Amino acid sequence: MTIGSILQGKGTDIVSVARDAHVGDAVALLAEKRIGAMPVMDGDTVVGIFSERDVIHCLKADGAAAMTRTVGDAMTSPVESVASGSSVMGALSLMTRRRIRHLPVIDEGRIVGFVSIGDLVKYRIDRIESDAAAMRDYIRSA
Secondary structure: OEHHHHHHHHOOOOOOEEOOOEHHHHHHHHHHHOOOEEEEEEOOEEEEEEEHHHHHHHHHHHHHHHHHOEHHHHOEOOOOOEOOOOEHHHHHHHHHHHOOOEEEEEEOOEEEEEEEHHHHHHHHHHHHHHHHHHHHHHHHHO
8 A cells, every 4th residue: 555546546636835925825725725734835845844733833932923924934844755655554654753644745856745644544444444345245255
């Protein structure tokens, strides 16, 4: 099971934000798209992740003035990432170890997708349920 197989089912649409965007605009985009995080881009390069956690830290530090800061000032960096050929279990292990919930998928220096821990857990549960159903069918047919 690879990250690429998750992207095949999920799709490769990526909502991202530029590092010089205002935090308030990025928060509006998170809300509009109903997502918890997005990659921060500098041209074609992923330079950070902007998440709900970053918003909370920003608000704690600066109050309402946080909304006028740039995403580059508030983002989490450096970025942990995976390749589309990476295993789902390896990615889950990385997320657990680093206590992160989102990973950009980067192949040959280019972002090709973005996965959340929810995407990975859903995929694992679907696979386990599929394997269990196959086992039940096998037992019934014996």
